[in-house]
Amino acid sequence: MVGTDVHHFDRLVDWLERWHAGRADALPGVRLVVQHGRSRAPRLPEATPFLAHDELQRAMTEADLVVCHGGPATITEARRHGHLPIVVPRDPAHHEHVDNHQQLFARRLGAAGMVRLAESEADLVEALDKGVADPLAYALAADPDRPDPRVAAATAVGRIVEDLVRAGREPKRRGWRR
16 A cells, blocks of 8 residues: 555555566465555556545455555554554655655654564565565454544544633633732
8 A cells, every 4th residue: 555645656566566576476366456546557457546445444454464655544554454564665765755754653663563664675575475475474463443543633632622722712810910
């Protein structure tokens, strides 16, 4: 999954396409579903620009491995579905994003063991080969009944806004003078 950003992420699409082409004969049962966004469409049978939210959820539920860009929401969703995602962060040096926040975020999560960071094609190939050989290497305990963290975050922001609005309506108190 490359996400829905306006920037292309052809580098990841190319890497996945080459990985698949190099293993198509050896691994005929491997399905590679690629959500490529605005990137070039890969020459793969199951490539689509975008997936509706329910289709994306189903794809993650059915997947043995999840490879994604370094977006926090995508990483959170993959983990919620029981995957230690293989994360390839977008790189602004390749005009894949406006800044390096995905790299910084993904590196921090990688250091904490929360994602499998793949910043090079060799890293991605190694992670995919390991995952195909042993899908449990990138499996987490799924908790589909866990509340969606986006709802909790939106609720918290709503409370902050309500407190600020309420504070703006309250009359200002004057201090005591001597």
